[in-house]
Amino acid sequence: MTSENQLRRPPFIRLMLLLLPLATMLGAFVWIAALDPLRSFNNGAPPVEALTVERTIIDANGIALKLRAGGSAPMVIAQVAVDDAYWSFTQDPAGPIARGNAVWVQIPYPWVLGEAHNITLLTNTGMTFAHEIAVAVATPKPSGPQLRLQAIIGAIVGLLPVALGLMFYPAMRGVGQGGMNFLLALTVGLLGFLLLDTVSEALEQSAGAAALFQGSAMVWLAALASFLMLMAIGRWRGNPEGIALAFYIALGIGIHNFGEGLAIGGAFAAGSAGLGTFLVLGFALHNVTEGIGIAAPMLRARPKLWTFAALTLLAGSPAIFGMWMGSLAYAPQWSALALAVGAGAILQVMVEVTAYLLRQNAKWQVALMSPPVLGGFLGGLAFMYATAALIKI
Numbered sequence: 001m002t003s004e005n006q007l008r009r010p011p012f013i014r015l016m017l018l019l020l021p022l023a024t025m026l027g028a029f030v031w032i033a034a035l036d037p038l039r040s041f042n043n044g045a046p047p048v049e050a051l052t053v054e055r056t057i058i059d060a061n062g063i064a065l066k067l068r069a070g071g072s073a074p075m076v077i078a079q080v081a082v083d084d085a086y087w088s089f090t091q092d093p094a095g096p097i098a099r100g101n102a103v104w105v106q107i108p109y110p111w112v113l114g115e116a117h118n119i120t121l122l123t124n125t126g127m128t129f130a131h132e133i134a135v136a137v138a139t140p141k142p143s144g145p146q147l148r149l150q151a152i153i154g155a156i157v158g159l160l161p162v163a164l165g166l167m168f169y170p171a172m173r174g175v176g177q178g179g180m181n182f183l184l185a186l187t188v189g190l191l192g193f194l195l196l197d198t199v200s201e202a203l204e205q206s207a208g209a210a211a212l213f214q215g216s217a218m219v220w221l222a223a224l225a226s227f228l229m230l231m232a233i234g235r236w237r238g239n240p241e242g243i244a245l246a247f248y249i250a251l252g253i254g255i256h257n258f259g260e261g262l263a264i265g266g267a268f269a270a271g272s273a274g275l276g277t278f279l280v281l282g283f284a285l286h287n288v289t290e291g292i293g294i295a296a297p298m299l300r301a302r303p304k305l306w307t308f309a310a311l312t313l314l315a316g317s318p319a320i321f322g323m324w325m326g327s328l329a330y331a332p333q334w335s336a337l338a339l340a341v342g343a344g345a346i347l348q349v350m351v352e353v354t355a356y357l358l359r360q361n362a363k364w365q366v367a368l369m370s371p372p373v374l375g376g377f378l379g380g381l382a383f384m385y386a387t388a389a390l391i392k393i
Contacts, residue, residue, distance in 0.1 A: 047073035051129040052210035054331050057139045062108040069097040070212045076124040082109045111136045140327050150323045158257045158319025161284045163312045165291015182376040184357040187293035189380020194256050195346045202339035209333035219340040226344030245297040250315040252349040253290045255342035261322020262335050285387050
């Protein structure tokens with residue numbers, strides 16, 4: 001039967017042809033679940049257990065851990081040991097922990113400021129799971145003064161450097177085609193470093209998430225999905241250029257700065273406050289080039305003043321929200337997901353800026369290998385690499 005004849009079938013017949021395999025599939029799954037064909041392979045071995053510590057809170061009440069189970073059967077926390085001594089604990093909610101569920105375990109342990117503590121969780125089957133607190137410091141609690149202080153730091157590392165970079169816009173407007181090529185290639189270079197850094201950070205974060213989230217697969221799929229969606233949105237009304245392209249760059253950088261905010265907030269919560277000023281200065285210097293990259297596609301346009309303000313907010317303000325989340329509600333899987341989306345957004349911007357660079361040159365094959373383009377691209381990579389060394393802890 002040809003495809004034309006198939007289209008002539010009545011709607012009811014086509015609906016039944018779709019529902020029949022779905023109903024058969026559902027019935028097969030119910031039958032397999034009821035029959036349990038793997039029952040005969042049960043040799044009495046204990047179920048596979050997996051337990052992930054998603055968050056640690058240290059306060060005057062002791063140590064609290066957010067645990068997520070990922071085993072093949074519900075798990076029971078039988079005992080908790082801190083620094084080789086068994087300790088009392090409470091669990092909320094109580095009872096066995098089903099696969100995928102999370103509970104809080106509160107341990108009234110007299111932790112010592114600045115010291116390391118090793119926690120061992122023992123299940124009723126004898127499995128043990130270790131968790132280390134490298135430096136014990138009180139976890140920040142949400143309060144007005146603290147949120148305001150973090151907003152100021154987030155503005156310094158996110159808003160201020162992007163605004164400083166955009167202030168180079170008047171000086172950049174007088175450049176010729178060679179200078180334009182250099183600046184666009186510089187943008188691609190710095191975005192290339194951000195892409196590698198973001199993917200690396202996302203994979204590192206995903207390694208700390210529960211196995212059921214399939215960390216690395218989640219990162220790659222989220223990055224691919226965000227890249228394709230942003231490409232489709234960006235190309236909806238043709239190739240983005242000028243101010244529109246600048247907004248896409250600001251969006252990609254903004255999502256990346258959200259991840260940087262998570263890192264700073266997490267560093268403060270983990271007791272790295274002594275490195276705070278150094279980190280803040282490093283992030284600020286690191287981000288100045290981002291403002292230059294945002295300004296590059298607008299050199300032949302005449303943006304209004306509010307455009308610069310909007311671009312600064314779009315690229316820099318996510319650092320503030322990242323800091324709040326990093327210090328107050330950190331979870332490795334959600335951090336990895338946010339960074340993966342940022343990686344997809346950065347890749348989309350790289351493609352669009354490169355396409356814009358090629359369209360600006362009639363002989364793009366020659367321009368692509370010209371000294372301004374190669375120098376700009378390698379210069380962007382080198383500058384971001386050098387300044388990134390300041391913020392690694």
